[in-house]
Amino acid sequence: MNIKAVTKYQINEYVKSVRIYYLVILLVCLFFGTLTIINSNSTFRTGGGLEGSTIIFLFILGLNSFKESFFMMLQNGTTRKSMFIGRLATIVGTGIVMALIDRFLVNIGGLLYNISDRFYIIGLHEMIFDTRAESLHIVIFNLEAILITMSVYITAMLGGYFITTAYYRMNKMLKIAVSISVPTSIFILLPILDSAVFKGKLSVSIGRFISYILGNRTGNPYILLLTCVVLMAVSVGLTWLLIRKAVEKK
Amino acid sequence: MSIEINNISKNFGSTRALDGVSINFEENRIYGLLGRNGAGKTTLLNIITNRIFSDSGEVLVDGMHATENDKALSRIYMMGERNYYPENMKIKDVFRWTKEFYPDFDMEYANKLADIFELDLKKNVKSLSTGYNSIFKVIIALSVNTPYVLLDEPVLGLDANHRDIFYKLLIEKYSNSPATYVISTHLIEEVSNVIEDVIIIKKGKIIKNETREELMSVGYTVTGMASLVDEYTRGKEIIGTDSIGGLKSAYIIGEVIRNEVPEGLEITKMDLQKLFIQLTSA
Numbered sequence: 380m381n382i383k384a385v386t387k388y389q390i391n392e393y394v395k396s397v398r399i400y401y402l403v404i405l406l407v408c409l410f411f412g413t414l415t416i417i418n419s420n421s422t423f424r425t426g427g428g429l430e431g432s433t434i435i436f437l438f439i440l441g442l443n444s445f446k447e448s449f450f451m452m453l454q455n456g457t458t459r460k461s462m463f464i465g466r467l468a469t470i471v472g473t474g475i476v477m478a479l480i481d482r483f484l485v486n487i488g489g490l491l492y493n494i495s496d497r498f499y500i501i502g503l504h505e506m507i508f509d510t511r512a513e514s515l516h517i518v519i520f521n522l523e524a525i526l527i528t529m530s531v532y533i534t535a536m537l538g539g540y541f542i543t544t545a546y547y548r549m550n551k552m553l554k555i556a557v558s559i560s561v562p563t564s565i566f567i568l569l570p571i572l573d574s575a576v577f578k579g580k581l582s583v584s585i586g587r588f589i590s591y592i593l594g595n596r597t598g599n600p601y602i603l604l605l606t607c608v609v610l611m612a613v614s615v616g617l618t619w620l621l622i623r624k625a626v627e628k629k
Numbered sequence: 630m631s632i633e634i635n636n637i638s639k640n641f642g643s644t645r646a647l648d649g650v651s652i653n654f655e656e657n658r659i660y661g662l663l664g665r666n667g668a669g670k671t672t673l674l675n676i677i678t679n680r681i682f683s684d685s686g687e688v689l690v691d692g693m694h695a696t697e698n699d700k701a702l703s704r705i706y707m708m709g710e711r712n713y714y715p716e717n718m719k720i721k722d723v724f725r726w727t728k729e730f731y732p733d734f735d736m737e738y739a740n741k742l743a744d745i746f747e748l749d750l751k752k753n754v755k756s757l758s759t760g761y762n763s764i765f766k767v768i769i770a771l772s773v774n775t776p777y778v779l780l781d782e783p784v785l786g787l788d789a790n791h792r793d794i795f796y797k798l799l800i801e802k803y804s805n806s807p808a809t810y811v812i813s814t815h816l817i818e819e820v821s822n823v824i825e826d827v828i829i830i831k832k833g834k835i836i837k838n839e840t841r842e843e844l845m846s847v848g849y850t851v852t853g854m855a856s857l858v859d860e861y862t863r864g865k866e867i868i869g870t871d872s873i874g875g876l877k878s879a880y881i882i883g884e885v886i887r888n889e890v891p892e893g894l895e896i897t898k899m900d901l902q903k904l905f906i907q908l909t910s911a
Binding site: 381387388447451456458459624 | 681697702713714715730
């Protein structure tokens with residue numbers, strides 16, 4: 380199999396974007412950090428902002444992970460199986476590395492609080508599962524945070540990868556139909572239905588369900604981990620079904 | 630050692646692009662895959678290289694099934710008419726990555742060819758003209774050193790000088806390190822001096838699969854004064870004529886009987902393009 384070359388190529392595709400992302404994060408932090416130091420009335424506060432940004436970034440990265448790479452792989456005599464395995468390895472690797480970097484940055488941010496209480500930087504894990512921070516040893520808590528963040532990151536990338544692959548396989552009409560019907564259903568039809576038929580109970584139930592599967596409701600991060608594992612399995616399975624019969628469409 | 634294509638069929642909606650195609654591309658030969666627009670040439674090459682799937686039939690590369698088989702696919706390089714490389718990638722990076730996927734890719738030779746064609750390696754793919762888009766892919770195809778190289782319209786957009794360089798380089802490369810080359814092209818006259826075997830595809834079916842010599846021997850060209858040519862060709866199967874001033878050339882199917890040819894007429898080999906037009910016209 381060509382997996383070594385495929386993975387090397389796909390990692391190379393991500394490296395540039397990840398570098399730019401962290402450069403932007405660094406510049407933003409430097410800008411607001413400097414403002415905070417200069418202006419004694421201002422504060423630098425963020426709760427899960429870094430990880431939240433990373434989740435969005437990785438979802439977009441996933442959305443950009445199919446077409447160009449697929450053609451390059453076809454040009455270079457690579458099977459769909461190899462390109463898919465290579466992509467999964469790249470996604471998992473990127474998820475791990477970025478979870479480690481973000482945890483490191485969050486901890487650095489936490490140290491700033493010791494210097495000045497105008498800097499208040501906490502991670503997403505601390506924000507959602509605040510009681511865990513008090514009950515666990517700091518090392519265990521950080522390892523748990525890395526594990527959960529990593530699984531969320533991988534899920535975000537796989538979600539983006541699945542969507543872009545699905546769009547590639549759809550014909551023009553289906554693309555238009557999905558692009559209109561999905562947001563319309565979620566943002567227009569569902570609220571109307573909820574208001575007219577369920578008197579607001581539907582959105583409350585959906586909110587509770589989402590809160591539960593994210594582990595927020597129970598304060599148990601392993602529910603979130605389980606949710607991510609299920610979503611990853613579904614994304615991987617569906618994406619493979621789409622990729623195994625994908626053909627050149629130029 | 631060959632690419633064996635067995636009974637391949639492919640439909641696009643209601644269009645039958647390939648209809649039970651069976652051919653062998655033998656080791657170390659140069660094939661011309663000829664056909665009119667939409668005859669199924671690119672579809673066939675795309676199926677061989679696993680870019681699309683056939684509806685039925687199989688492709689074997691050195692005895693291995695080609696469909697979703699990395700080992701079989703690593704033995705083939707296809708230079709497509711369309712660009713499959715990332716548009717923002719620099720040519721030098723395209724070469725570098727080709728080396729990753731095809732370890733036998735000869736970087737030194739590729740750089741030498743880039744110099745010959747005056748290709749700027751620092752340019753990215755999207756900034757290249759149509760001609761240079763073909764040139765950088767031709768360079769890869771000549772440097773990749775796989776046993777099978779498929780060239781789909783390799784001289785698309787190339788000027789006469791670059792086409793001449795390409796044909797010379799192809800023959801030189803083939804002489805120094807033989808491989809199987811399959812050239813799909815519309816420029817039949819030019820390629821006819823390069824190819825050893827001719828495969829003609831019409832409406833998804835193989836209608837000719839012969840050596841060039843065999844194919845050319847089905848007919849001949851007679852040239853001379855128009856009146857002499859007309860008299861000589863009366864009753865013979867003429868597939869085309871060309872006239873310049875009082876001179877005329879007629880392309881005739883059949884065997885030439887030398888002692889029946891009157892003085893003043895010259896007999897030469899059949900023109901492949903004329904034969905192609907005859908065989909593929911509706």
